[in-house]
Amino acid sequence: MNDIRQTQPTLLYVDDEELACKYFARTVGADYEVLLATSSDEAIAILEQENARIAVLVTDFRMPGRDGGDLLRQVALEYPHIVRILVTAYADVEMLLRTVNTGEVFRILEKPLKPAAVRDTLQLAFERYHERAMQNQRLIAIDETLAFIAHELNTPLAAIALNAHSIEDRTDAQRDAEGEILGAAKSMRESAQYCMAVVSSFWRSVHNGRRQPEGDEARIESTAHGLISALLDTYPFTTAQRSWVQVDVDSDFAVLAQPNCVALVLSSLLSNALRALAEVRSPSVRFTVTTEPHPSIGICDNGPGIPPEIKDRLLTDPITTHAKSGGNGLGLILCNRVMQSCGGGLRIESTPGGGTTVVLDFPHIKGQTHRSC
Template identity: 80%
Template sequence: MNDIRQTQPTILYVDDEELAGKYFARAVDADYEVLLARSSDEAIAVLQQDSARIAVLVTDFRMPGRDGGDLLRQVAQEYPHIVRILVTAYADVDVLLQTVNTGEVFRILEKPLRPVSVRETLQMAIERYRERAIQNQRLMAIDETLAFLAHELNTPLAAIALNASSIENRGDVEHDSPQEIIGAARSMRESAQYCIAVVSSFWRSVHNGHRKLAEGDARSEITAHGLISALLDTYPFAAAQRSWVQVEINGDFPVVTQPNCVALVLSSLLSNALRAVADVPSPSVRFTVTADPGPRIRICDNGPGIPPEIKARLLTDPITTHAKSGGNGLGLILCDRVMQSCGGGLQIESTSGVGTTVLLDFPPIKGQTHRSY
């Protein structure tokens, strides 16, 4: 989100009078990048090439061919992120009311343009653009969170459904092995507990984030160590699983972007690691947090490792070795997508017979110093 405020805004100015365009550019070019177009059609051609970086459209109303009102309507429909300003020298009340009432224009500037008025209006327009951009980022973060949450719940719920269906379809359960029934029931219970843990972990990360923001205490930031601690406090460990997990903090760091999504990533990776080490003689899962040379969380297990042909496809294809327990192979793909949306990334290192390491890389935090332990 910081990049939204640091990038120099780009303005597209549309006027059939060449001198008017040059006058506008000279008036504001110290603060904005200005692109010029001489007609509505030329403006659309510019937008087709550079719409992603254009924040504000300023267009004259009276132009040969398609007028500014027609251009505003098309831009409102095809490029809704762009804030639109109308320039006119005519007191056409009906036209002005129509453009304002239909939401096609943010502000109206009257000719001749006054530099002070133009700069004030552009400043308000840029603030509106930034508000929209931040809102869109938040909506994207919510979409990522909901997709991840749905995946993390659907997988264990599918396991519950598969085991329940298996028991139901056996017919005469009196002749079934008691161990088989007990095993299916245990799997259902653990899957249900995991669903509860996912919801609890998600709620806790969101709740803590809102509380700390409300307190306004910079020292109460959400950190990598804090997310791991919250996960280990709420995860539904079975039997001795908790004793398999160790945490090493070499340097803590704040998780600024989408901490609730990162919490779900950690929960998913812990689940995978515990499943991987379930049958090894001395199971071990280790979380390591480092801040130097860059913010990173490393999750290592001493399980059987991942075959090279599967590892090569884990972040691109829905491939899984746990289909019988309801897995669909989307977990790591979603983990990678979330980390990329946070400005970081995910890497997988694995050797057959040795174990697997998943690396979560985070973007550097400007002005932050890490905490050593």
Template identity: 80%
Template sequence: MNDIRQTQPTILYVDDEELARKYFARAVGAEYEILLAQSSDEAIATLQQDSDRVAVLITDFRMPGRDGGDLLRQVAQQYPHIVRILVTAYADIGVLLQTVNSGEVFRILEKPLRPASVRETLQMAIERYRERATQNQQLMAIDETLAFLAHELNTPLAAITLNASSIENRGDVKHDLPVEITEAARSMRERAQYCIAVVSSFRRSVHNGHRKLAGGNVRSEITAHGLITALLDTYPFAAAQRSWVHVEIIVDFPVVTQANCVALVLSSLLSNALRALADVPSPSVRFTVIAEPSPAIRICDNGPGIPPEIKARLLTDPITTHAKSGGNGLGLVLCHRVMQSCGGGLQIESTPGVGTTVMLDFPHIKGQTYGSC
């Protein structure tokens, strides 16, 4: 972080007027390293060589050829670490709103430029750049830690999967192993594959989230539907299990806090439901997304249900109905705590012989509007 603060910031100023470029360089050249360009194409050419050291891009809007708005969009996509400022002498409200709302510009400066205003805006822009740079270093460290953990976990899990498959195949082909051993090996393989998928999915979702944060891209949002789709795309279903699962989107909503942890909760609940349906003649799991009266995801199954005396303790005590298959009862307790940390909660409704419904409640965001899919 000290290196970030000690390096003199570099500003790229883009304007087709030579006098405007000279005026800007004279006004702030003593405080910053200034690079000048007279067009959008020249600015991109400069960035292709020196993008790593450019902290702030300031561009005029009205220029021959590609205007400043087009340049801002390209820089936002290709060089998201650069803080972007638009200069304009025109009261083009539509253009200004578009650039601000799309996240392509940090601030807007009006012509004629006033040195005091430029210095103040640049100070804020450099502080934003330094915050991003520091955050990027922290996110890189987290990504590297997750990569190490994924490797350390996936290596033994892959070995378990391979060995369990060998035992399965021997039992299925040679029939010289007790059925219990073959079934135990199959269960071991499926659980190991599930763990590998969860670890990989979590690492990928965190990494993608870090990329968005590092780029300052606020346009993309993670929705409840998106989380469920990602889960169903990566979950290691066995045999016909995928055909048991149905999704109903009544009204979608953004998941704005701890989306990665919510994804793990959904994975754990799907695993529970699939285990409960193992001996059901016509198994069914349904995800339902609603936004009113408050945002929620429902997971319903038509399994055997949960006895009332067990259901009453599921969210507070480590109790399980799947001890024989490796359950320890901590899953629902932890899922409940995760949802509470998100400002929501977890509810369970179950009728023995009919099925179970788990409701994930999310906080209602003030001013947020929801759209149906």
């Protein structure tokens, strides 16, 4: 009998009335293993020992000492994998709204408990628990796969960068009078370092994003300014390049769709801008963030600009002005597709000798709060 009970789904029921505890256990005991507690403190003591096998918490609200709302908040913080249900006989609207809106509770059961309602709610709760567990396993698998891919890519990239640096050090200036070997080695090293930074940054952003709380309402909000700041903190600038970059924020906004992919778009566009400024006397790159007339991020450089016949084809045809350094013309096309998948798009404004501005347009988000910096 004990072996059978160990395989049953487990829930914890909390009520200061012992008769209520016995009634609940008798109602659902045939389908679930029920652990009982008569106070919030006793429930926490049980959770400290048994949290790994407890899938659902059902707690009364009105109890002496710490009430059920306080218990729900602690469990949501310390054991977010547990699905939480509140039992109450009181029409406390403010309490109910607070617990629902903050994601502290999955369902609310009203006293006196009705066996059919209890069974239906528990079935939904355990389904939610299993969905979360499966999703978490998938995320762990994705995380481990990305870490493996990052390692497998960064290892040869690091070797390329190291070998290129060695070639730079050993190149004889007299034999390489036109600087072809030195230039090629430098380009190879910088490209390898950039690729390593992109791979590491993407894996880190996905990995850190996965570690957010698992409650239904929990979200980590990425903002346009936040994505730019993270990019500038991790981008492999040369000694001088970082001083070229400035950021102007008129009003910030949340990037809710594919922020990791948007971060890669920003990295690619920054790389293009820095490459265009290689021969400019006073180089400058300026990021602008605004919500008027619609949410957008602009990247403006004072480089040589783009000829009209090339600019008009950049988002449709694989055309590049950097073939010698490995460009294939697909970067801006892919960046535009990412933005389109987010409900926005990409615009390019440029004139020869007048610099280039690339604008990432984002869709309006109804009810979004704009924050000025």
